[in-house]
Amino acid sequence: MPSLDTELDTARRIAREAGALLLEVYATPFSVEDKAGGQGPVTEADTRANALIVEALRRAFPGDGVVAEESDNSAAAGRFERCWFVDPLDGTQEFVNRNGEFAIHIGLAIGTEAVLGVVYRPVGDTLYSGVVGQGGFVEKAGARRALRVSDVAEPASLRLVVSRSHRSKLTNQVVARLGITREQESGSVGVKCGLLAESQADLYLHVSDKSYRWDNCAPEAVLRSAGGILTDLGGTPYRYDGSELQNLRGLLACNAAAFPHVQPVVTRFAREAGLIT
Structure with missing residues (x-):
């Protein structure tokens, strides 16, 4: 490039x-x-x-x-x-x-x-x-x-950052299944991805369809520049070609080490909840 x-x-x-x-x-x-x-x-x-x-x-x-x-x-x-x-x-x-x-x-x-x-x-x-x-x-x-994401791979050791808004059933299911015990609340998508990029958190889930490409384009680039990953809840990267502006399938942001362990769990619960097909 x-x-x-x-x-x-x-x-x-x-x-x-x-x-x-x-x-x-x-x-x-x-x-x-x-x-x-x-x-x-x-x-x-x-x-x-x-x-x-x-x-x-x-x-x-x-x-x-x-x-x-x-x-x-x-x-x-x-x-x-x-x-x-x-x-x-x-x-x-x-x-x-x-x-x-x-x-x-x-x-x-x-x-x-x-x-x-x-x-x-x-x-x-x-x-x-x-x-x-x-x-x-x-x-x-x-x-x-x-910036550099953490290398924490063990799911139970992950630090989850979540929104201050309504807590979802899906988030509770993922937390319970992975054994996560450490959480912090934060506001903006960019602030949360920034915490991941500077190794102050390891995982972020946005489990509704109420976000748009302008919410995650800059945070995704920052996170990926630091070695992290941002996808939809199914583990598929979003495209920025104008075919879709709303993030209909939620957001999953994670360090690269834990992603292979976290993504299948998130995807399973998201599919059961009807957020992805």
Whole structure:
């Protein structure tokens, strides 16, 4: 793969600019609206950051497609060899709850694969970035270090990171079957995948169909740059070619060592629950 240094530097800069905007809104008594169709909350921060990121990407890379959560441009992914997937505020509920666990996602897919990702958590100034096959880094408190997933292979030793939202029966089944005893709760998909990428967690499950490619393009690239794996609950990688934007079959993120032990168990329970065929 050709060097993507320019793309990575640009995405990192844009993410930090958008992060500053989010923090501006975060410090105010902002209002919260409900998206149409029960798609969750939306704030001024979502729409303003969306506009900033999309405009900056189109200016920097006019030949690329851009698919962003708060934009009506879902057809772009199928028309371009290179397409950016943007979530300007992943974890809007965390933003509303003011717990700091929200992030900006800027991911680049080439062909059908996520290849470059930037995940920026403004609260705490933590930036994850990576290119698949070329490594990834986390920048925190002025320090920069390489990302690498853990090599924990024994299922009972895995550290699971889960959403703060409703606990699913499937997650309980997987935890019981694998003998997992260590869990932590976190917000954004990007924050959770970042924890895996820096070896602070080993496994993450998202067991509903309520996520989209902009939720996981950047986190997948960061995680894979660190040696991890992200698939649907059946163990199949998602494609970023525009044929499907909703993650209808959930998400499974894991270190590479444990994946062969975890995936068959997750797949079995997901199939029994009707989440995959």
